Structure formats: C-alpha cells, structure tokens
Amino acid sequence: GIQVEQSPPDLILQEGANSTLRCNFSDSVNNLQWFHQNPWGQLINLFYIPSGTKQNGRLSATTVATERYSLLYISSSQTTDSGVYFCAVEMRRNYQLIWGAGTKLIIKP
Amino acid sequence: DAGVIQSPRHEVTEMGQEVTLRCKPISGHDYLFWYRQTMMRGLELLIYFNNNVPIDDSGMPEDRFSAKMPNASFSTLKIQPSEPRDSAVYFCASSFGGLRELFFGEGSRLTVL
Numbered sequence: 001g002i003q004v005e006q007s008p009p010d011l012i013l014q015e016g017a018n019s020t021l022r023c024n025f026s027d028s029v030n031n032l033q034w035f036h037q038n039p040w041g042q043l044i045n046l047f048y049i050p051s052g053t054k055q056n057g058r059l060s061a062t063t064v065a066t067e068r069y070s071l072l073y074i075s076s077s078q079t080t081d082s083g084v085y086f087c088a089v090e091m092r093r094n095y096q097l098i099w100g101a102g103t104k105l106i107i108k109p
Numbered sequence: 110d111a112g113v114i115q116s117p118r119h120e121v122t123e124m125g126q127e128v129t130l131r132c133k134p135i136s137g138h139d140y141l142f143w144y145r146q147t148m149m150r151g152l153e154l155l156i157y158f159n160n161n162v163p164i165d166d167s168g169m170p171e172d173r174f175s176a177k178m179p180n181a182s183f184s185t186l187k188i189q190p191s192e193p194r195d196s197a198v199y200f201c202a203s204s205f206g207g208l209r210e211l212f213f214g215e216g217s218r219l220t221v222l
Binding site: 031033035041042043044045048086090094095096097099101102 | 140142151152154157164165198200202207208209210211212213215216218
C-alpha cells in the first residue's frame with residue numbers, strides 16, 4: 001500500500017524562527033491534506049493541496065505531485081504553532097486517508 | 110459558524126458498560142467520518158456516512174462497535190460492552206462533497222477501566 005513519510009519526526013525551534021516540514025508519499029495521490037493537532041488534541045485542517053501552492057497567513061504549502069512530496073512552511077513561528085503536524089493522502093477515491101506519523105513541533109518562547 | 114460538535118469530551122467507564130459518543134456535523138456537510146486515535150495505532154477510520162447512509166464500516170474493530178446517523182445533523186458511535194483496549198480518543202469529522210477538506214470535532218476521550 002501507499003507509504004506516507006514525514007520528516008523530521010521532531011523539531012524544536014525558538015519563537016520567530018522559520019521551519020519546513022516534509023511529506024513524502026510513495027504513489028500518485030488525488031488528495032493531500034495538512035493538519036495541525038494542538039497540544040490539547042484538537043485536529044485542525046490547514047490545507048487541502050493535492051498539487052500546487054497555497055498560502056494562509058504565516059503558513060504555506062507546496063505539493064509537487066510528479067515528485068511525490070509536499071512541504072509545509074511555517075514562518076515567524078509562535079508558541080501557538082506547537083503541536084503535531086500531520087500529512088494525510090488519499091490514493092484512490094476510496095475515502096481512506098493514509099496518515100503520516102507526524103512531525104512534533106515545539107516552539108520555545 | 111459552529112464546527113463539528115462532539116459529546117462527551119471525556120468519558121470514564123468500567124469494563125462491560127455501554128458507551129455512546131455523539132456528533133453533530135457542520136451544517137450542509139454530506140459526509141461524516143468516525144476516527145479513533147491511539148498512541149500505538151495513530152488515527153484509524155472506523156466508519157463513514159454519505160447522506161446519512163453508512164458506506165464503509167470495514168474499520169469498525171468488532172461487533173461491539175456500532176454507529177448510526179438517523180439524520181443529517183446527528184450521529185452516534187456506540188460500544189457495547191466496552192473493554193479497556195477501547196480506551197482512545199474518538200474523533201468525528203465532516204466534509205462536503207467527499208474527502209476534499211475534513212473538519213474534525215474536538216474529540217471524545219474514552220477511558221475504560
């Protein structure tokens with residue numbers, strides 16, 4: 001089955017720093033989403049981005065479908081950005097999201 | 110606009126008891142998903158509905174689990190009888206038109222003693 005690998009597994013940064021999180025997937029996908037799970041456990045949809053580039057405030061994401069990877073950029077990190085960032089993909093239109101293991105981000109004040 | 114609403118937020122029960130988790134999806138969304146999250150297995154899809162009809166319940170662990178969606182604004186996930194290995198956070202999520210953008214509730218943390 002399709003493999004979803006996220007890197008790095010853990011990232012510790014000072015407030016104000018920029019970061020890049022990566023998601024590699026092993027097969028063609030028709031759906032890719034990035035989620036943030038905050039320290040209280042809430043899962044928040046950041047981007048639906050099967051291809052191309054999107055931006056939302058300090059966050060942006062790029063998916064290069066032909067090369068099977070997606071990047072999530074966080075600029076000027078804030079402590080509220082802490083949590084786990086998940087990449088999830090759907091290979092066929094079967095409504096099954098395959099989840100990566102996540103990148104745990106800690107932003108220190 | 111209200112997001113996906115789940116209740117209860119926390120549930121502690123004893124083995125053998127019935128547990129009912131509730132979910133109100135975002136108004137207008139036609140897909141509803143139930144997920145379970147544990148440290149060992151991550152996020153697992155249990156079942157999903159389209160227009161109140163269960164489409165795929167292959168992720169439901171066993172017959173002790175059941176889910177219903179009697180109308181577009183309400184769904185339940187029931188565990189009877191509950192076991193300690195059912196302890197997890199159960200998430201409900203909804204979307205419009207498929208899996209394009211998934212919106213999650215805050216989750217129900219279940220502890221079975």
